[in-house]
Amino acid sequence: MTAPAPSSRPPRAELHLHLEGTLEPDLAFELAARNGVRLPYPDPASLRGAYDFQDLQSFLDLYTANMAVLRSEADFADLTRAYLTRAARAEVRHAEITFDPQAHLVRGVPLAAVVDGIAGVLERSETDFGISTLLIAAFHRDRDPADALDVLERLLATGAPIVGVGLDNAEVGYPPGLFQDVYARAEKVGLRRTAHAGEEGPASNIRDALDLLHAERIDHGIAVVQDPALVARVAAEQVPFTVCPVSNVRLRAVPALAEHPLPAMIEAGMLVSVNSDDPPYFGAYVDDVDDAVTAAFGLTRDQRAALAAASFRGSFLPPERVAAYLTEVEAWRAGA
Template identity: 60%
Template sequence: MTSALITLPKAELHLHIEGTLEPELILELAARNGITLPFPTLGELREQYEFADLQSFLNLYYANMAVLVTAEDFADMTRAYLSRAKDSGVRHAEIMFDPQAHLFRGVELATAVTGIAEALASSEAEFGISTGLIAAFLRDAPEASALEVLEELLAMGAPIIGIGLDSAEVGNPPSKFVRLYKRARAAGLRLVAHAGEEGPASYVWDALDLLGAQRIDHGIRSVEDAVLVKRLAKEQIPLTVCPLSNVRLRAVDTLAAHPVVHMLATGLNVCINSDDPAYFGGYLGSNFQALVAEFDFDADTLATLAGNSIRSSFATPARKSELLAELAVWRAHQD
């Protein structure tokens, strides 16, 4: 099944590029940029990768960003992800980055955008992966800051296809960002938002009704609200679920306790993603492998998950048709 999982054509729709910084690359970039880290050896750094909750992860996540200084750093990080994504069978990736997190530490917006965009521009030719870039805004920062950064991104012609909402969820409801999403919608951008990971199911309602989100990142706590589940199933609103992330951040106790099987059984439009794979124990292929090992997913279920990811993407209709045709070929070879 391992080789079949690798060849399974799929899209990754919930991926934070800063969350792909592997410890080895962190130390390499620190040395290149003359940065002293609080955990200077590989062993000491790896010891920090046990998290009690979302906030304990975010503390390390933002601290490690200090090594990203130049456009070259951002490009190297992005290419490293694309190489690993190719090894997982990813054929289309919609990648989030955190513009405010870099601005807050003194890195110009153009530096981050230029470096990431440079790598994405050649991703299809170099890795066979079509891509899109999403600017994710920090929900624990003021909306005014997000609006200012969005205007700067639009003014510079940044190659973003949409906006998202991430970082500390509890206590930072979607209602804080109504103006931001209204502005992004007016600019023709796609709209996604993290909701229902640690925050309650009501955040999913608000992301849909107040922000107009077209896709919900995580959404696992939706299962706590039967009326919401019926709506999500009826409207086939995509939920970008990240199983290994949910386990590592204690959103679920174990993979066996993850609601993904129930979500599929109730007709929800679920796809599988890796979130911040350098921190959570695996890229997309590892997430699929863990699900197969835990739940014995068959070829039909895997094809459903992959098909959901492709159809839920913001890829062009032609690209979706191409990938769905590849998926049909893959499924035919599994019998």
Template identity: 50%
Template sequence: MWPTAELHVHIEGTLEVPLLLTLAQRNDIALPSHDAAVLRARYEFSCLQDFLDVYYDNLAVLVHERDFADLALAYLQRAATAGVRRAEIFFDPQSHTSRGVAMGTVVRGLSRGIEQARELYGIDGALILCFLRHLGGDAAVATLREALPLREHFIGVGLDSSEVGFPPSLFREAFEIAAAEGLHRVAHAGEEGGPDYVWEALDVLGVERIDHGNRALEDAELMAVLRHRQIPLTVCPLSNVALRTASADLAEHPLPVMLDEGLLVSVHSDDPAYFGGYVDDNVAALRSAGVVSEATAGRLAANAVMSSFLDGDAKARLLDEVRAYGAARGIELLAPASAR
């Protein structure tokens, strides 16, 4: 398994059915069914909103700090088996504080799970606090101010949830506060929304990474900027198929075009409990579809490491590990353009 970094994963989207059932029983939470097969059958979606409805319903089982720690630990245990050495994990505090769960319960619980995973599995983790765009810019500012006393527990902010109708520019103030605090900034853009959403994320929010970004291919000028600045794009193929934001045939996924265009693109899992797989599953599906070779899988792993927020020395060590893995298999990997 190629060593890599996971940069686009929502911790709430890693809530597998067995853990969902365990937490529901532990916290006396009613579910639509307590039959695992029935619950899994709900994970068929025709659009992003269909997914979000089920996703938010399931969050009711997350109540106590221990629940959030168990969620993070379960994801990181699985990620470690996929070759992930560094996980930069999105979390949505508003989806919990709106249910009466304290911000500290969420953040400290997730941090505890990360610490446990570091000790048990040797995997490094960090948190990125995401704003739910459908709640608006003022709510994002209030959420960030509420979270800042816990600043030591997260490294950045992001923007997720329903994209269309909620352009990045609505969140300018929250991202300006985050920048002043020295926090990293990322945003979902160009999944459902068009290239204009990607432009706004770059020019208005000053993001360092674009999550998804598939629709950037529709704008040649934007592509040139992404290529020249080597702005990372964190692509999630199985998610694209599940939510119908790309062809149902993975052989037609835009990933090869993005690579051919010289973009700093990497593969991630998004919401793996709902979309059929973790990082290794996504890469395996792309390989089965004939989209990537073993050498390309290595390139994607290296791109993910380069796109991470690891410091220079840690990034160099992990890149060396990726290259050594390739060399043992007769594959020579060039450094991504931004590392040359």
């Protein structure tokens, strides 16, 4: 039997991935038909044509509207299964999947339908897709922090299989400090902590996420380059940054991929991984992102392997699992 040809891309973890943001137009229309939801577009191609965003808020408006098709446990299971199917083709070996419970509760969708639909698929992710998975509950920073704390308590009370908490949605005007109580509660019960910071907001949001929320990982974080002292600190502490270069360009946080601070972050010795964020909306799954940054910055095989290794090192996996995945990355780097 002939051995399979080595992949052109390294095995990697995806650490910055919003499950709701993986909703492909075709699946959106399928779920809309199932649930009797009318979308304001005649067909999937027309919906995809609307994915031309002026800023973060224009994206969030469409992203939120499309979630109307997600109603039942089966819907969330289908969404999860579709992402994992595509991720397996992208050489993803481990995924830390974020979901937004508040976005569904506000629509009257039961929390159990959301969690059980996702978790039921994730329980078999290694068997069915060859991908280990962890689940993170993110809270909307533009909603009342008391609501986030209430939802966290509900997740804990029901034994939801989450490993951590995150903070996402509109950043400007909603500093990390608003969510200290939520993160303190999460830390007390042993949950891991990540937070969006420094995407459209200033570098000070990154510092506050670290110091006030005790965040262990920063999502996006591209504003860090505005503060050399902070760059030195996060490099020394090896704080993981989950950067989404294509997303940053599509949402106009960065004018063009060639101007993205990713190379500067790497050069500074930061622990940086590349991720997709919301792949259908930005036209790039994580393998496409890998291709894009490789082309834009002329990355060598060693540099691509280093980014892939950083994705595992920045994960919430136990050390022995990280070590096993790093062995895979090194085999790819060596051309095995």
